Amino acid sequence: MEEHDVDESEQKLEAEVAPALIAVHPYQKFVSVAVGSDLRVFSFQHGSAAQLLDETGGHKDSIRAIRYSKSGKLFVSGGDDKLVKVWDTDFWRCVYSVVSEKRVTSLAVSGDDKFVSFADKFGVVYVVDIGDYDDENRAPDRKEAVPILSHYCSIITRLDFSPDGQYIISADRDFKIRVTLFSKERLEGAHEIQCFCLGHTEFVSSIAFASSQDYAQGLLVSGSGDSTVRLWDYNSGSLLDTCEIGTKAGLLNSNQKQEDVLPAVTDLCETYDGSLVAAAIQSLQGIMLLRCNFSARTLSIAKVVSIAGETFIPTSISSASSVPLLWMVMGASSLSSTDSALLARVRVVSGLGADSEPIVPETSVVEDKDVPGGEPLLQALQGRLTIGEEASLATAEAVKTATRNLLIKKQYSAERRDFRKRGRNDKKIKP
Structure with a gap:
């Protein structure tokens, strides 16, 4: 009974905050x-919140991943309700609704807008062929998701296509990044592994691509719970450089013990021209900007x-590919005993343009009154x-607590592992 209570407590911690x-x-x-399950969209064209049209009623549980396609014609969302929704941004109508077997942890859209890929909490990556959709006013189509690769029971934390569309890159809780060939037979599986990027010592929390006009294919940048940001050649899996960001941001000191909790990198985002990569870090009030030297790698x-x-x-x-601004949000779902449930705080950093080629870019945090969209955007x-x-x-x-509960790999005794196996719904062990 005591073990059962512990398991329920663990599940509650994992699901409590998004x-x-x-x-x-x-x-x-x-x-x-x-x-949480609330999806909010502000339209600069209309200067107000966009009205989302979804005859299936929207998401029913916390959303864990959102992103726009490269063209901006599509927007995808997925989360704990085991749904992936594809939205047409011209009318903000849900055009496809895909059912996942497990909770969705990450999303990616191919550069040609024809494929949506998503990963679930069991470590399986799926692809959905959305092809060309029409603009008729109709209920969302049901699309079938096809499994193409797996990380063998490891939570996949990030998923993306390489800039040239040749690879699908997946990162997981077990410290690894997998680079897989996204073959021409998309729906027949992704069986050819190009390489693994190995070097992190905690969960990989985020990935991004640093690129330039002379290096369009870019280099892979990854952030982790080990308080580092690493640079990779994703064609070979070679580790090119490592930034100990925790220490350099003043969040750690050189005398810190190995077992102390390290401030994890929670998100990475390349700036609009690819010259800088921004990093969000636990306990850092702001963001860190990193520059990639492509010649020196x-x-x-x-x-x-x-x-x-x-x-x-x-x-x-997040940032746009055409505007030198970085957008940030702070917030969480399902916070009991506070007034912050389903509330968020949005801030913007300016000065990330090509003019910022000097070593120290002239950045500044935009005051609320000067944020694009102004008060209507903030309210929306x-x-x-x-x-x-x-x-x-x-x-x-x-x-911070929810991230560690979800992604830090737990260590169990042999007896504890046996008890947990007995409680699994998908693999009951008979006494």
């Missing part, structure tokens, strides 16, 4: 924020952009204009 997410349209036509810290005057530790960051995406300091602190701590 971080707020943000995604920006490639041409900054829209900004989307997800908090090195990664260095360009600047730490701090946010003064309030507690703001981003849970998600945040839930209300202001969030109390107590709620902000509670949000930061809850997201």
Whole structure:
């Protein structure tokens, strides 16, 4: 009975809090924020919140992944309700609704908008052929998802296509990044592994691509719970450079013990021209900017952009491919005993343009009154204009705890492992 109570407690911790997410349209036509099951979209064209049309009723549980396609014509969302929804951004209508066997942890859209890929909590990656859809006013189609690869029971934390579309890249809780050939026979499986990128010592939390006009294929950048950001040649799996970001951000000291909790990298995002990569880090009030030197194949810290005057530790960051701004959100779902449930705080960093080629870019945190979209945007995406300091602190701590409960791999005794196997719904062990 005691063991059963412990298992229920673990499951409750994993499901209790989902971080707020943000995604920006490639041409900054829209900004989307997800908090819990609530999906909010602001339209710059209309200067107001977009009305989402979904005859199936939207998401029923926490959304864990959102993103726009490269063209901006599609938006995808998925989460704990085991649904992946594909939205047409011209009308903000859900055009496809895909059912997953397990909870959805990450999403990716191919560069030609024809394939949506998603990963579930069991470590399986699926692909959905969405092809060309029409603009008729109809209920969302049901599409079948085809499994193409697996990480063998390891939670997949991030999923993306390489810039040239040749590979599908998946990162997981067990410290590894897999680069798989996305074959021409998309629906017949992805069986050819190009390489593994191995070197992290904790869960891989995020991936991004640093690129330039002279190096369009880019290099892979990954962030982890080991408090490092690493640079990879994803064609060979070679580790090119490592940034110990925890120490350099002032969140760690050289005397810190190995068993101490390290501040995890929670999100990575390349800037609009690919010259910089922004990193959100647990306990860092702001973001860190890193610069990739493609000739030397090195990664260095360009600047730490701090946010003064309030507690703001981003849970998600995003940028458009055409506007030199970085969008950040802080928030979480299902926070009991605070007034922050389903609330979010949005901030913007400016000065990330090509003019920022010097070593230290001239960045600044935009005041609320100067944020693109102004007060209507903040009201649409945040839930209300202001969030109390107590709620902000509670949000930061809850997201940090939930991330570790979900992604830090637990160690069990032989007896404990046997008990957990007996309780699995998919593999009951008879006495």
